[in-house]
Structures are given as structure tokens and as C-alpha cells.
Amino acid sequence: MKDIFQLNLRHLDALLVTGRSGSMSAAAREVNLSQPALAQAIAKMERVLGERLFDRLPDGAAPTAAGKVMMVRVNRALRYLVHGGRLVRRSARLAPLPHIERRVTMVQLRALIAVEGNSSYVQASELTGLSQPAVHRAVRELQDILGMDLFVRVGRIVRPTDVASRFVRFARLMLAELRAGVEEIGAMSTGEAGRVIVGILPSARAIFFSELLARFTTAHVSAAVKVVEAPYRELLTSLRQGDIDLIIGARRNPSPHREVVQEELYDDDPVVVGRTGHPLQGKTQLELPDLLAYPWVISAPGIPLRTKWEQIFLSRGVEPPRLRIECGSVLVTRGLLLQGDWLALISRDQFLFEHRAGTLTEIGDLGKELRRGIALTRRRDWMPTPLQADFVRRTHALARERREGVV
Template identity: 55%
Template structure:
């Protein structure tokens, strides 16, 4: 797999420019480079990537399939770098730098990302394999170029300034775009090669995501899938920076940011759950008020499940009881409920996993008004690879089968 450290943004720009103009001579004029220099730049990129990107012919250059895939990624990566540079300068009320994406280097961006991740120049140097002076120099050169402070010492650590935080987002998006290009090139050699990173929120997709992952793994045995679990704000932030490709879980209304899109897949019905043999299971009928007589474990205020839990009681004209324990960990909740007559509110597909294990039982449905839409969230400008397209397709079909199955089963609620 190629490494970004071995590439040069200006060389990548040379490839994209020559491909767009269809001529080495026209590209050299556009970039103010000699033809030999531009030819050498293209050759260096092709050597690093291990693919011929441009075929030289008497009438100009013709883009190969590898070149078509890669130049699109290069152009988007350069656009991100340009956007980041403009954002930093605009935030400091400085005039824009012409062709800022040709002035910034990949080494500078990688150094800034490494320092931000490590919190110090020494650790950043260790992680990148560069010397500490080299990392320091790259970061400071970037500051001088943009004429804006990017890193500030706070005690023993080095922290990004507000300007750096803006730039880092676009740097990471450029990084992700080029990495996607590498994956597409790898797929030319080995069908199904590549990767996808899926963000998932706690309590979300206990059944469907594993099913989709299993199907995907069988169809694409050489593909790599990373599943990252975390709170919504964390996975959303990673999605917007390109570290995560798609987020699976409950949809938000309204969306907290404008640069992502949601695709609904199915409705999820929360259920009231207790241990096997819970006293409520032995009572004839179901009296909602009896839920007040047992201890509850539920997520902390602000969590979507907590809001639905409170709504459930309010719709019955009852004040929600004070939760004895607030917790969002599935493992802790399960262990606690097995010890006594605790109750909780759980996603139906999460409950099905517990039901299969013979540990917990459904006390009652929570009511149709508490249904929530489950879907996928992606960046508005995300350009998925073919492999990532295939994963989304598999996940959609898995959800469609689940929805169809629920419609046939009916799954009536035990109270209205």
C-alpha cells in the first residue's frame, strides 16, 4: 500500500492537471513548471502508486483506468486543502493566498495531524518515525506560510489553536480522500480489496449490523472493516473528518450539522425488559402503573433512550420515576438486571439478542409513539469506493429483510 509520506501535493497536482488538460505541455504552462520537471513529477507519483496513470501519445496524454480513479481523488483532496487554507486565513482576517493548495505540503499537514494526535512534538516524532526537529520545522513552516499560529504550549503538552482545528478537519478529509484512492487502486489488482469504517452508537444494531458484516465478509474476504463504537457526538465528529465512512444508528431530528445526510432504513420499537421470571410476567394482563413499583436502570439525561423513557410515562399521565441507576453500558445493565427485579427500556433488536441468550424477557412494548427511525448517516460530499457502495447495498438489503419480517410477524404491543 502506498504511503502519503512518499507523495508530494505539487506532484499530485501535476498528475491531475495533465489528466484534465490532456497534455504535458499545457499542464507545465498551467503550473509554471518546465516540461521535464512536470514529466518527472508524474513519474514519481506513478512509481509510488505502482500504477501507470497517464499514457503518453503523440497527441498528448490519455488517462488510464488507474489514472481516472486517482485523479478524481487528487482533485478532491486538493480542494479540501485549499478550503482549509482559505478558512484559516479568513478566520484571521487575512487575504487569501493564491493557489494555497500548491504552497502547503503533505509533510506539513501530516506533521500537524501527528502533533495534534500525540500532544507533543516528541511523541509525534516517535509515531511518524521522523526526527523531532523535522516535525517541529514542518509545523512551524506551515504556520509561517499561513501567517497564523497553529500550535500552542499548555504545560507539558502542545495543543491546536482554533485555527488549527479548522485546518485539521480539512487536512483529515484530504487524507481520507487519498486513502480511498489507494483502496481503489488496490482493487484493480485484487478484486474486493479496500476498507470501510463503520461508526455505531452504544445499544445500536445488535442484530442487523452483525448480519450485514457477516454477509459482506463472505462476499469480500480480502476487504477490511473497522467498527468504531462511541457516543453520537464522537462518531459524528469522526464522520465529518473522514475517519469514519458511515454511521449506523438512530436518526436525529433536526440534524445538528448541515454537512451530513441521513438515510432512513427502518423503524425500531423500544420494549420494556426485565429478567427471566420477573414478577410482572406472572401477573394477569398488564397494568402500566405497576412499572412504578420496580427499580429502573436507564441512560443519563440527554440520551435518546432516556427521552423516550420519560415520554413513555408522560403519555400515561404519570411522572417518570427516579432511576435508581443511570447507565448506558449494555453489559452493566444486563448484569444488574440478572441480580434483581430491575427494569429497563431497550431497542427491540438489542432485546432479541438477550432473548436468544435466555437471559431477559419482554415485559411489554413501549408503544408505537416511541418508535424511532434507524438509518445511515454519511457526509454530503462523500464519494464512496465501489467496495463501500457494496457494503451500503448489503446493509440496506439486510434492513429491508428485517422490516419485511417484522411486518409479517406483526409483533403486537401489550398496551396502547
């Protein structure tokens, strides 16, 4: 993967202007560079990207196929940067900053993101390879450009201000667009280059997601899939700032944020599970006293399945039993079920192998009140690469097969 931090923001702006005007000389005047300097800037970008971006013509310059792809991504990237700068300036009641893309540098943004993510100039230096004085200088320069403080020191750590966190999100979105452009250009020459980053929740980790990965990697032998497992709030934050491409897991109702879209995949019916030989095994119908008589292991509050579990009792006019263990890990939950007469709500897929091995069993099905939707969540303004778009298409195709009983 090419290092996008080798790209120069001012040069990217120049690329965009050149493509729109079709003229090196006109673009040079607009971005305030000499024509030789502009030609050198574009040549450097072509070396970094490994592709020719413009065909030089007697009467101007015409973007190549790679150039057109990069123009689209650069346009989206710079829009994120401009929008982020506008928002933070407005929050401080400062006048808009014209052409922020020609004022800030990649070094400044890289330093900002590293310090914000690690709360430390020392760790930011180690992460970026920049010296500590260079990191301090880059952050200070960016503060001067934006006209506001970005960090406050608390003991040995530095904490980002709200302004810094808000601006970092748009800087990350900008970088995500540039990475997408680099991947698309790479795919034009290699045919299969690229990566999909998927946030996955326990409700979709088992059979469905494994089958999806197998199919996708068979179809795209050179592509990479990075799977990120984390609590939902962390995944949502990563999605909104472009660090992951999509989330697959239980649908949230209402939608967690106006910036994201949830696309329905299939319905999942969790069931009551216990060890083989549990006292409730074989009972034809579970009654309320049965549900209250044994200890439960359930995920923490705020998780859709926890809410549905609580509703089982509240709808029958009783308080949910006190939980001795709250656990969102399916692996830990399955292990605990084997140690005693515990009960849990688990999707059938998630204990399939233990069921086949005869160690765990379905105690009972409490009906449609536990049904939950599994969804693919993405940013509303996300523009996937062709590879990412195919991953989404295959996700929906597999979900359709599951709904129709094909798999």
C-alpha cells in the same frame, strides 16, 4: 495499504493539470516545473501507486483508467485543502492564499494532524516517525504559510487553536479522498481490495449488523471492514472529518448537522426488560405505579432512547424516577438486570440470546411511543468507492428485508 504520505501535494496538482491539458509541456509551465522534473514527478507517483497513470503519446499524455480515477480523487482532495485554507484565512481576516496546494507539504500536514490529535510534539514524533525538531519545524512552516498561530502551550501540553482544529478537519478530508483513490486503483488490479470503516451504535449492534457483516464479507472475501464503537458525538466528529465512512444507529431528530444525511433503514421498538422471575413478569398491562416501583438503568441524557424513556413519565404528568445508574453499555445493562429487579429499555434483538437462554424476559411493550428509527448516516458530499457503495446498497437491502418481515 500504500502510504499516502509518500505522495507529494505539488506533484498531485501537477498530475491534475497534466490530465486536464493532455500535455506535459503545458502542465510543466503551469505548475512551474521543468518538463523533465514533471515527468519524474509523475513517474514517482506511478511507482508509489503501483499503476501507470498516463499513456505517453507523440502529441501529449492521456490518462489511463487508473489516472482518471486518481484525477477525480485528487481534484476533490485539493478542493478540501483549498476550502480549508480559505476558511481559516477568512476567519483571521486575511486575504486568500493562492495555490495553497503548491505551498504546503504532506510532512507539514502530517505533523499538524499528529500534534492536534495528541496535544504533544513528543507523541506526534513517535506516531509519525519524524524527529521532534522536524515536527516543530513543519508546524512552524505551516503557521508561517497560513499566517497565524496553530497551537498554544498550556503546561506540558499544546492545545490547538480553533483555526488549527478547523483546518485539520479539511486536511483529514483531503487524506480520506486520497486513500479512497488509492483503494479504487487497487481494486482495478486485485478486484477486491479496499476497506469500509463503520461507526456503530448500540441500537444496531446486534442481529442486524452481524447479518450485514456476514453477507458483505461473504460477497467480498478480500475486503476489510473496520468497526468503530464510540459515543455518538465522537462518531459524528470522525464522520465529518472523513475518518469513518458511515454510522449505523438510532436516527437523530433533528439532523445533527447540515453536512450529514440520515437515510432511514427500519423502525425499532424497544421494550421493557427484566430478569426472568421479575415481579412484573406476566402482568398483562403495565401501569404507571409499576414503572415507578422498580429501579431503572438507562443511558445518559441526550441519547434518543433516554429522551423517550423520560417522555413515558412526563406524558403521564409525573417526573421520571431518579436514576441510580446511567449506562449506555448494553452488555453492562444486561448483566445488571440479572442481579436484581432492575428494569431497562432494550431492543428485542439486543437480549435475544439471554431470552433464548431463559435469563431475561420482556416485561412489557409500552407501545409506539418508544418507536425509534434506525438510520445510516453519511456525509452529504461523500463519494463512496465502489466497495463502499456496495456496502451501503447491502445495508439498505437487508433493512428492506427486515421491514418486509423476510428476516
